[in-house]
Structures are given as C-alpha cells and as structure tokens.
Amino acid sequence: MSPNNTVSKLASWQVGKNLLKVEKVTGGYGDMEVLHEVSIEVKEGEIVSIIGPNGAGKSTLMKMIFGLLRPWQGHISFNGREITGLEPDRIVRLGLCYVPQIENVFPSLTVQENLEMGAFILDGDITDRLERVFALFPLLKERRKQRVGKMSGGERQMVAMGRALMLDPKLLLLDEPSAGLAPKLVEMIFEKILEINKSGVALLIVEQNAKKSLELAHRGYVLANGQNRFEGTGKELLNNPDVGRLYLGG
Amino acid sequence: MEPIVKIFLIAIPLAILAGRLLPLKWVWRLPLGAAIGLGLAFLFTWLVPPGITAYLVSFAIMASIFAIFSLGLNVQWGYTGLFNIGIAGFFAIGAFTSALFTKAMPPPELAPWVKQAFGLEMPFLVGVLAAAVVSGLIALLIGIPTLKLREDYLAIATIGIAEIIRLIFQNERWLANGPQPLIGIPQPLYCLVQDPPCAWLPAPLQTLFAPLEPRDYTYIYLAIVVLFVVLIYLAIERAIRSPWGRVLRAIREEETSAAMSGKAIFAFKMQALIIGAMIMGMGGALYAHYIASIDYGHFTPLYATFIIWVMLMLGGSGNNKGAMLGAFVIWGVWMGSAFLTDWLRPLLQAISPDLPARSPYIRYLLIAVLLELILLFRPQGLLVEEKRVSKLLEEKRG
Amino acid sequence: MKRKSNPAAAQIERRARYELGLRGLKKALGALLLAALIGLLVWAARIQGTSAELLLSLSVWGVMLGSIIALGAIGLSLVYGVLRFANFAHGDLMTVGAYAAFAIMPLLPQGAPLAPFSFGWEFLVALLLAMPIAGLVAFGADRVLYKPLRRRRSSSVILAMASLGAAFFVRSIIYLAWGADFEFYYQRPRPALELPLGVRVRPDQFFILGLALLLIFLIYLLLERTKMGKAMRATADNPELARVTGINTERVILWTWVIGGALAGAGGVMLALDSSLRPEMGWSFLLPMFAAVILGSIGNPYGALVGGLIIGVVIQVSAAFLNPAYGPGVAFLIMIIILLVRPQGIFGKPGG
Numbered sequence A: 001m002s003p004n005n006t007v008s009k010l011a012s013w014q015v016g017k018n019l020l021k022v023e024k025v026t027g028g029y030g031d032m033e034v035l036h037e038v039s040i041e042v043k044e045g046e047i048v049s050i051i052g053p054n055g056a057g058k059s060t061l062m063k064m065i066f067g068l069l070r071p072w073q074g075h076i077s078f079n080g081r082e083i084t085g086l087e088p089d090r091i092v093r094l095g096l097c098y099v100p101q102i103e104n105v106f107p108s109l110t111v112q113e114n115l116e117m118g119a120f121i122l123d124g125d126i127t128d129r130l131e132r133v134f135a136l137f138p139l140l141k142e143r144r145k146q147r148v149g150k151m152s153g154g155e156r157q158m159v160a161m162g163r164a165l166m167l168d169p170k171l172l173l174l175d176e177p178s179a180g181l182a183p184k185l186v187e188m189i190f191e192k193i194l195e196i197n198k199s200g201v202a203l204l205i206v207e208q209n210a211k212k213s214l215e216l217a218h219r220g221y222v223l224a225n226g227q228n229r230f231e232g233t234g235k236e237l238l239n240n241p242d243v244g245r246l247y248l249g250g
Numbered sequence B: 001m002e003p004i005v006k007i008f009l010i011a012i013p014l015a016i017l018a019g020r021l022l023p024l025k026w027v028w029r030l031p032l033g034a035a036i037g038l039g040l041a042f043l044f045t046w047l048v049p050p051g052i053t054a055y056l057v058s059f060a061i062m063a064s065i066f067a068i069f070s071l072g073l074n075v076q077w078g079y080t081g082l083f084n085i086g087i088a089g090f091f092a093i094g095a096f097t098s099a100l101f102t103k104a105m106p107p108p109e110l111a112p113w114v115k116q117a118f119g120l121e122m123p124f125l126v127g128v129l130a131a132a133v134v135s136g137l138i139a140l141l142i143g144i145p146t147l148k149l150r151e152d153y154l155a156i157a158t159i160g161i162a163e164i165i166r167l168i169f170q171n172e173r174w175l176a177n178g179p180q181p182l183i184g185i186p187q188p189l190y191c192l193v194q195d196p197p198c199a200w201l202p203a204p205l206q207t208l209f210a211p212l213e214p215r216d217y218t219y220i221y222l223a224i225v226v227l228f229v230v231l232i233y234l235a236i237e238r239a240i241r242s243p244w245g246r247v248l249r250a251i252r253e254e255e256t257s258a259a260m261s262g263k264a265i266f267a268f269k270m271q272a273l274i275i276g277a278m279i280m281g282m283g284g285a286l287y288a289h290y291i292a293s294i295d296y297g298h299f300t301p302l303y304a305t306f307i308i309w310v311m312l313m314l315g316g317s318g319n320n321k322g323a324m325l326g327a328f329v330i331w332g333v334w335m336g337s338a339f340l341t342d343w344l345r346p347l348l349q350a351i352s353p354d355l356p357a358r359s360p361y362i363r364y365l366l367i368a369v370l371l372e373l374i375l376l377f378r379p380q381g382l383l384v385e386e387k388r389v390s391k392l393l394e395e396k397r398g
Numbered sequence C: 001m002k003r004k005s006n007p008a009a010a011q012i013e014r015r016a017r018y019e020l021g022l023r024g025l026k027k028a029l030g031a032l033l034l035a036a037l038i039g040l041l042v043w044a045a046r047i048q049g050t051s052a053e054l055l056l057s058l059s060v061w062g063v064m065l066g067s068i069i070a071l072g073a074i075g076l077s078l079v080y081g082v083l084r085f086a087n088f089a090h091g092d093l094m095t096v097g098a099y100a101a102f103a104i105m106p107l108l109p110q111g112a113p114l115a116p117f118s119f120g121w122e123f124l125v126a127l128l129l130a131m132p133i134a135g136l137v138a139f140g141a142d143r144v145l146y147k148p149l150r151r152r153r154s155s156s157v158i159l160a161m162a163s164l165g166a167a168f169f170v171r172s173i174i175y176l177a178w179g180a181d182f183e184f185y186y187q188r189p190r191p192a193l194e195l196p197l198g199v200r201v202r203p204d205q206f207f208i209l210g211l212a213l214l215l216i217f218l219i220y221l222l223l224e225r226t227k228m229g230k231a232m233r234a235t236a237d238n239p240e241l242a243r244v245t246g247i248n249t250e251r252v253i254l255w256t257w258v259i260g261g262a263l264a265g266a267g268g269v270m271l272a273l274d275s276s277l278r279p280e281m282g283w284s285f286l287l288p289m290f291a292a293v294i295l296g297s298i299g300n301p302y303g304a305l306v307g308g309l310i311i312g313v314v315i316q317v318s319a320a321f322l323n324p325a326y327g328p329g330v331a332f333l334i335m336i337i338i339l340l341v342r343p344q345g346i347f348g349k350p351g352g
Helices: A004-010 A058-065 A089-094 A111-118 A126-136 A139-142 A153-165 A183-198 A210-216 A234-239 A241-246 B004-021 B026-047 B049-078 B087-102 B124-146 B151-171 B203-209 B214-241 B243-253 B262-291 B301-315 B320-352 B360-377 B387-395 C002-047 C052-083 C088-107 C120-152 C156-178 C203-225 C227-237 C241-244 C249-274 C282-296 C301-318 C322-343
Strands: A018-029 A030-045 A049-051 A073-078 A096-099 A171-175 A202-206 A217-226 A227-233
Touching: A004 A217, A018 A058, A018 A202, A030 A049, A030 A058, A030 A073, A030 A241, A049 A058, A049 A210, A058 A096, A058 A171, A058 A202, A058 A234, A073 B087, A089 A096, A089 B360, A089 C241, A096 A153, A096 A227, A111 A126, A111 A153, A111 A227, A111 C088, A111 C227, A111 C241, A126 A139, A126 A153, A126 C203, A126 C322, A139 A153, A153 A171, A153 A183, A183 A202, A183 A210, A210 A234, A217 A234, A217 A241, A227 A234, A234 A241, B004 B026, B004 B049, B004 B203, B004 B214, B026 B049, B026 C282, B049 B087, B049 B214, B049 B262, B049 B301, B049 B320, B087 B262, B087 B301, B151 B301, B151 C156, B151 C322, B214 B262, B214 B320, B243 B262, B301 B360, B301 C156, B320 B360, B360 C120, B360 C156, C002 C052, C002 C301, C052 C088, C052 C203, C052 C227, C052 C249, C052 C282, C052 C301, C088 C120, C088 C156, C088 C249, C088 C282, C120 C156, C120 C249, C203 C227, C203 C249, C203 C301, C227 C241, C241 C249, C282 C301, C282 C322, C301 C322
Parallel strands: A030 A227, A049 A202, A049 A217, A096 A171, A171 A202
Antiparallel strands: A018 A030, A018 A073, A217 A227
C-alpha cells in the first residue's frame, strides 16, 4: 500500500463535527512550563497527527488531555463537554481512550484479561466487543490465554490498542504507537490504525516517525518548544519545505 | 546554698544555648553567653528546689541522648532520604559494645551469675569510639544488599536487623548476660563525686569538687552529654554545608537529577547510612554509661526507634536544630504523660480495675497519635529545612 | 496485506519461544538453588543428630506455619502492589483478628468441643466474624490515614511511616484492653495424633492447614475469575495504567484492604489457636511475612504463597539445630540472600 494511495483514499472521506478541542493550554511539571498556549482540534472520524522534536511537549499534551496532568491555563473539551481536570476514569466514560507510550499493558494478566480490563466500567456481557477486537487483531485471539508479560513489543502494542478499543471510543489517543518496533511491525501498526479509523474512530497520534504519520493523517500539527508551530492537512505539511527541513529530516 | 561547682556544671549547657541564640558577633557572643549562662544557672539553683533541679538535670541528660539519635537519623533520613526504622539495633549495639569495652570481667564469685563475652576495662572514650565503629560496620553490612534497591527494602532490612540484634542479646547468655541485665557499667569521671576526688586532679580543683556526693553525678554527666551533642551538631553542620552535603540533598530530592552514576550514588548513600549509624552508636554508648545497667528490654521498637522518628518528624527533618528541639519536646511529652497517667489513675480505676496497671500504654498511644497528626497536618515539622543551597548561591553572587 | 504481516508474526513467534526457553532455564536454576538450600538445612540438622522422624515432623509443622505466613503475605503483597508501600501494620492486623475472635467468643453460647478438635462452634463463628472486623480496621485506617496522604501525593516512605504509627496505635489499644499477658482461646489439653513415620500433629493443626488452603483457594478464584480480582491484579501491575484504563482504583483499594485485612485476621486467629494470644504476636510475624513477599516477588500473590511455605518450612527445620527464638532471624537471612542474589524475587522479571 503506497503512501499516496492512502492519502487519496482518505481524502474522499467526509469528516464531521468537532470532537476534541484544546484551547490555549499552558502547563507542565512542578514549576517547569512544558506547554505554552497550545491549541488543537480533532473532528469526528479524523486522523490527526502531532509531530515535533523530542521534548516538544507532545506526550505532555496527551497526558493533559487525558486528565493525568492538570493544565495551569486553558480549556479542553470533548464532544461539546468541558473535560479540563477531569479524572481519567470519568473521561473514559465519555468515549475518549488513551494508549500510553510505555508500560501500556498489564504484564501479569492474560491477553483476554487485559482486554476485559479495558471494559471495566461496563456491566454485563462484553463478548461482542471482545470478538470485534479479535477480528481486528486475529493474533490476539490465538494467544488470548497467554500472559502479556511474555509477549514481544509488537504484540504488546496490539494488546494495548485492543484494550483501548474495548469501550468503542469516539476518539483514540495513541502515544508513539510505533516506538521501538521493527520496521515490519511499524508497517503493521500503521495498517491497523487505518483499519481502526475506517470503523469510524477518530485518532490523535503522537509520532516520532513523522513522515509516515503525516502520510496517513488527515491533518497534522507541528509542535516545537511547547508551542504550535505549523498546522495543515497531512499533505500540506509534508510538502511544506520548512517542515520538511526542520522536522522530517530533509 | 548549693555547691558552686554545681552552678558551673548547670551553666555549661545554658551558656552554650545563650551563645547560640544571641544575635551578635562571635567576639561578643562568647563572653556574653558565658555570663548569661552563669547568671541563669545561679538564679536557677537559687530559686528552684534541689529535688526539682536534679530531676530536670536527669531529664536534660535523656533528652540530649535522644537528641544525638535524632541528629544521627537526620543525617540518614533528613538529608539523604534513607528510611532506617531499625534505630533500636544501632542503639543496642552501641550500648552493649561500649559497656563490654569499658567493663571489667565479673569477679570469680559472681561468674556463675554474670556472664559476658569479654571485659576490656578500656577508658570511656575508647568505649564510645568502639560503639561508633561497630555500629557503622553493621550499617555497612545492611547497606550492601539494600541501598541499590527501592527505599522500602532498607526499611524492612533495618527493622529486621534491629529485631535480630535484640533477639541475640536476649538469648545469648555468654555475650552480655542474656536476659539478665548487664550491670556495673563504669561511669566516666565518676571519681569526681567520690571522697576524696580523683587523684590526678590538681589540688585546687579537688577542693572545688569535694562537696559533690555520688548522687550529684548527673550534673557531671550532663556536661559530658552536652559536649557530645555540641560536637556532633557542629560536625554535621559542617559536613552538610560542604559539597558532600549538597550531593546528599541532591540524591534525596531526585536521584537522577544528581547527574551521577549509580555507583557514586550508592557510595554517598552508604556514607550517610554509616555516619548516621555511628552517631547512633555513640548515643547508645552514652545511654549505657548513664543508665549503668542495661538489658535487651531497653531496645524495643517503640522506645528505641519509633519515638526517635517522632522526634525528628516533629522537629523538622533536614534541620539539625529541629532534630534537637524535637528530641526535647517529645521527651517532655513522654515524661509528662507519666504524670498525666498518674493523675488519670482514679478515672481509669473507675473504667476498669485492670486499667491503671496498663496505663503506661497510654503513652504509646499518645506518641503514635502524635506521629499521625504530624504526618497529616504538619509534615514539614516545627522548624522547616533551611535553604542552604540558595544561601550558598547568594554568598557566591555577593 | 495478510501475507505481508506473516513474516513479522513468525519473528514474534521465534522471539517469544526464545524468551520462554530462557525463562524456563532461569526457573530451573532457581529451583535447583532452592533445593540445594533445603538439602543443606537437612544436612545440618542430621549432623546435629536430629532423627529423620523429627525432621519430617518439623517439615509438616513448617508447611502449617508456612500456610499462616502465606495468608498474611498474600495480603501484604496485594497491598504492596496496589498501594505501592510497605504496610508495617500488617502484622498487627493479624493481632486484631486474633483478639477480635477472643473478644467475641465469650459472648456466644459455649458448645462442646467438635472432636477431635479442641474448639467448639463458637470459635468458628468468632473466626468468621473476626475476618471482616480485621478487614474493616484495615479499611478504616485507609480512610483516616492513607487516603488523605495519597491525595496529597505523599511518597511511599511517608505512607510506610504512617503504617508504622498505625501499628503502634493498634498495639497500644490491645495492650490497654487486654494487657501484656498471654491469653488462650481454650485452656484444654490438646493431645497430638501419632501419624505414620512418627509424625506428631494436633488435630487443630490439620484444621489450620485445611482452612488456610481453603482461603488461599478462594483468593485464587477471586483473583482469577472475578472482575474485581482481575482489576486488583491489574492495579498491582501498573496503578497508573489502571487509572487510564478506567478502573475505579479507589474501589480496588477498598477491596484490597478488606481482603488483605481479612486474610491477615484469619491468620492471626489460626496462630492464636495453635499457640497463644499476645499483643506482639503479629509484629513478630512481620519479618517472615516480608521475607515471603520479597522471596515471591513483591506484588505477586502467588509468589507470596510459595514464599510463605518456603519460609515456614525453613524456620521450622532450622529449629532442629538452632534456638527456635531465632525463627525471624532465619527468615531475615533468607530475605537478605534473596536481596543479594535475585532482588526481584523468584517470580519477578529482572529490573522490575
């Protein structure tokens, strides 16, 4: 599947109303400011990619959206509802799920148990949801009884994404989904991201693999020194010479 | 009128305190502090009945000994963040080591009843030194397996070693008389209160000390303990202000921000653990020579570990003055609660006839509640840590 | 598309198999080391002239003691995993359970002993009531003490210190209520049964072992089969991720305290049935429990079970050639060896 192909396929998609709105958010750890008046939007059904150099504050932004870190200033709303400073287990109920970059699975639990934990807030039968995730990641079905601690990095990433999909989120936050994976596995993860998006889930992705993530994103943001630097469609950013020179390695 | 020498002995701690607190230059502080100390001591012996003075002197001795432990713990916890909850172990090791180094072997007629591994009859200072060294060695042995791991492992290991040291002194008769108390621990400068006073003393001083009786020995011991507190305090303050001390605090704050290799961090933690333990060993030695008769029952987790933690937490970890202040306040609470339970006796009797006999445990309860209240409502303690780093920077700038 | 991902899958497969093999090898090495240790113990006992019969008896008693240690250690390990601090009050929760049963028993109608055991129905009822009481005490401590500290994001060391204070608090209340003397549930003679191979065991000890195994089995079911149990394991694995996943961690914490406290309470009652009640009984069990937890990898309840049994057997067998008072010392020694050789415990990942 060539990159150009991907973009053209996606371009025909209709994107809907505003889902996530981050407005002029400032904050950080202790008294160290990491983000300065950052604004971001994700619309329904969109793939949005955030790129930028190390230490630009990409992961911090993710944590802030998900309520793990309270912003000093600014507002975050999801689906028309203010979620600034809300606890993660509240945010999850609204249809916003998050896959952290590292330690994103429960190693001593089996694959299936990991997925079940993803649906912790639901009462009642979850077999349908399990089957849907297994349909997306057939490998996980084969290994459903295996403890995740004994699995490889690529498999763990699948478990982590599957866990976050158990709640049928409207928006999925992925923090560096391809970090530390072999090139073949990176390819596979990106394919899965497209597949997830096709099922109607919007995605906000932070990626070090900037070129690749812009190729499949509808829109993208470039973050540097904790501030918005560029934004536009994936194609625009890929073709922008400044972005190319500074952030895509020429 | 009390003997003049007593006034002098009481004046020593008062003069030091006055000298510390006066907001003057050194040149003025020394003579003025001495004068104020002497004046206060004179007033004190004049106004306060001798019985109460003697009580306050023994109170000050115990509080000062606990201040030494609190200072030692401050090196480990306050400055380095090492969670040692086995102070009782170092306490016991210090006490028994110094006792065995300075005591004589029991005379043959007592040998069947009093057993001890050795009795070296060394001078007091050698005993204190030996206590510090052995205590430091134990700290080294505990540090090797635990200091590279999460901080709670050190806590578990120290609690374990303290229990085992207590078990050993309880069960090994040959070592230090086992469950029976080890009695007759020599007291330094005891000859000053004997008649005639020490032979090596110049004649004029002999006449000065002549009026002292054996029951006045506490006055002399107070001066000795205060001297130790002052020396230990000055030594720690000096070390903490040095680059070494700054590294310790960097390790405590955030290990990685110290920008050092794991090996170096381990070495610094080990040094702090050992130095703290040596100070605690000295505290144990001073305790043994004061009490003169010790057994394993003195070194319980509550009396010899927990109370010291409460002292440091109340006074303010990371602040040496706070550590000493906390020791005096908590020792005051501890001693004062004895009066309280005495006073409550009729009430307790009314609740249950068994209760008055168990009233000492009210003190345990009080100390435990006190710690929880400190943790919940004033975690920084009475005296907040002095910001030494910024002060240093200011000095450099200025 | 499908074909493309196949080589990757094969690679994963190979890697997983390799890792599995490596792990198997390490496990085998660990087992060998353990066997060598136990062999050494037995050898030392034999040299001291201990008969094989006594040694066998000691091992049986060791399994029993180990099952009590395990009951405490499982809860301690769960608390450690979920709340991330060393709960120094866990031993005193055992004491709470033991004394709670002791306080309840006189209130109940006294029945005849349930032969061959030394206890009657009232003891069983008291045991069943003592467990939730210990659980509630643990949970109450969380509400007034640990939760406010957690809210303030206090370090694990401060929480551990608070638990030390709670331990002394609980114990001083027990001292005030019952005094320092030894107490017994029953002042009846308890003859031992003569089993084949010269093993002497009291019927009560069979009851203790059986009950401990039953409770451990129930805990296993809870952890493996129920949603809350799985959430507890998940939170022990990674509390931050549990929050991100939407697990209600406060509810998990509640259940962890109640279950950990109830198990410790049951352990305390059993310990008191086997010997006696005294205010320091739980505190002196703290060291063997921590040794079991560290041996079996912190946060791993099954590891705590295995660790408890090993520590129990080693303590009892060492009594053949060592003053039994040094039991906690033996546990401590094993713990130090583990910390030196394999600080992550038998079931832990390196660097974990």
